[in-house]
Amino acid sequence: MKLTDKQQGVLDALREVSRANVLRYRNKTPYLYEQDCKKLARGDQACAFGLGGLSYQVGARLDLSAASVLSTFKALERKGLVLREASYPEHHRPRYWWPVGFAAEMAAELLPAEGLTP
Structure with a gap:
């Protein structure tokens, strides 16, 4: 999928922040x-709030x-590359964003070292 330089930069920075x-x-x-x-083991949706x-x-x-x-x-959300935390849509506050597929990547990296399984 083709991304603009700005989109790629934002996605890379989101991965760093996450x-x-x-x-x-x-x-x-x-x-x-x-x-x-444990959130990582449950996947992207579980990670969006608080970790995104x-x-x-x-x-x-x-x-x-x-x-901006x-x-x-x-x-990026329309392209299916990020998701937003939406557990409390009636509550007006900043939303967390999470890169799609990042939980599995982080779980593969961290959970075996921690003695946990995805």
Whole structure:
């Protein structure tokens, strides 16, 4: 699938942010890290809330406005490359975004090392 440079940059930055969010508690709070690993084992939808990236986080990495990142996220969502957290649609707040297929990639990398199975 062909992506613009901006779309590819936003997708790469989202993967970096999501990876950092998964690893956030690894050494500091093992229980929370274990809970995040369980989300990885359940797949992309389970990871979107809390582990995904917010538009301002991605924008800060790329020096883009949150609005610009949001419009790019929506274009990537239409292409099936990202999904948004939508567990509370009536609650107006920033939405988390997650790269499609990233949970399986992270699970394959982290769970065997942690003694967990996907």
